[in-house]
Amino acid sequence: MSNASYVGDSTRRVTTKDLQEAKRSHHRWAMLTAYDYSTARVFDQAGIPVLLVGDSAANVVYGYDTTVPISIDELLPLVGGVARGAERALVVADLPFGAYEASAEQALASATRFMQRGAQAVKVEGGERISAQVKALTSSGIPVMGHLGVTPQAVNSLSGYRVQGRGDEEAEQMLRDARALEAAGAFAVVLEVVPAALAATITKELGIPTIGIGAGVECDAQVLVWQDMAGLRGGGRPARFVKEYADLNAVLGAAVEAFATEVRAGTYPSSEHSYR
Numbered sequence: 001m002s003n004a005s006y007v008g009d010s011t012r013r014v015t016t017k018d019l020q021e022a023k024r025s026h027h028r029w030a031m032l033t034a035y036d037y038s039t040a041r042v043f044d045q046a047g048i049p050v051l052l053v054g055d056s057a058a059n060v061v062y063g064y065d066t067t068v069p070i071s072i073d074e075l076l077p078l079v080g081g082v083a084r085g086a087e088r089a090l091v092v093a094d095l096p097f098g099a100y101e102a103s104a105e106q107a108l109a110s111a112t113r114f115m116q117r118g119a120q121a122v123k124v125e126g127g128e129r130i131s132a133q134v135k136a137l138t139s140s141g142i143p144v145m146g147h148l149g150v151t152p153q154a155v156n157s158l159s160g161y162r163v164q165g166r167g168d169e170e171a172e173q174m175l176r177d178a179r180a181l182e183a184a185g186a187f188a189v190v191l192e193v194v195p196a197a198l199a200a201t202i203t204k205e206l207g208i209p210t211i212g213i214g215a216g217v218e219c220d221a222q223v224l225v226w227q228d229m230a231g232l233r234g235g236g237r238p239a240r241f242v243k244e245y246a247d248l249n250a251v252l253g254a255a256v257e258a259f260a261t262e263v264r265a266g267t268y269p270s271s272e273h274s275y276r
């Protein structure tokens with residue numbers, strides 16, 4: 001690896017300890033979602049140190065409206081593909097809605113299935129209310145990433161994807177949730193759609209890294225859904241935090257049109273792409 005990454009040692013897989021060390025030495029890093037082997041390879045070779053097999057696969061892979069309907073069985077095979085494509089990145093699997101809320105036993109049973117498909121860690125949404133699950137997982141050797149702020153699996157009780165943690169009461173609760181996750185053994189926490197000043201406070205107060213998505217520049221790391229940052233837009237207005245670093249809708253659309261045009265014209269395949 002060139003200078004692409006300041007996290008860890010380019011000759012071996014990134015560890016949760018490397019991420020703590022990056023926080024200590026003030027090196028920011030980028031996380032991306034991945035849902036298949038081919039893209040995981042590209043992101044891994046670009047030096048992205050952490051890949052998340054997000055339950056956002058519900059939206060960008062399966063076309064559901066929210067992340068609520070996706071099942072363990074729909075997410076598990078994607079983890080296998082990403083794990084086989086990622087040589088150096090730490091692979092984190094989102095536990096889907098319904099896979100961990102009920103008990104520590106349920107969380108352990110679900111997380112075990114993801115770890116056995118090649119994940120090196122799991123992510124769960126929530127703070128104090130799931131600290132028993134986080135303790136059970138971490139004490140069984142399963143690294144846990146937390147997720148606070150907009151927790152999309154709770155979209156039906158949050159009534160939408162509005163900013164979370166505005167006002168003193170909500171801000172104090174989020175700080176308590178973040179501290180509970182750290183105390184339960186989590187190695188990092190995602191902060192989604194949170195006022196930048198609150199995310200900065202949480203980042204300062206925690207010993208573990210914060211990973212922002214719509215949570216300002218003071219987080220230790222940033223994450224985006226890869227289709228969002230690459231301009232592979234679905235329907236609807238993108239969230240304010242989305243920055244498009246490429247226009248894959250245009251690039252891929254033009255390639256597909258060129259292929260179809262050549263097929264219709266009989267110019268593809270030429271002899272170069274044929275066998276004798």
Ligand SMILES: Nc1nc(=O)c2c([nH]1)NC[C@@H]1CN(c3ccc(C(=O)N[C@@H](CCC(=O)O)C(=O)O)cc3)CN21
Nearest residue numbers: 056059060067152161162163193225228238239240241
């Ligand atoms: N493609 C994709 N990208 C994501 O970032 C993503 C998913 N899917 N699926 C699961 C959740 C849903 N997420 C979302 C979706 C919408 C907003 C959004 O539009 N928020 C408003 C907030 C407005 C406010 O409170 O002021 C926005 O305008 O940004 C935020 C997060 C993030 N996650």
Ligand SMILES: CC(C)C(=O)C(=O)O
Nearest residue numbers: 033054055056094190
């Ligand atoms: C946006 C990230 C943090 C996520 O949870 C997902 O992609 O499912």
Ligand SMILES: [Mg+2]
Nearest residue numbers: 054055056094
């Ligand atoms: Mg998720």
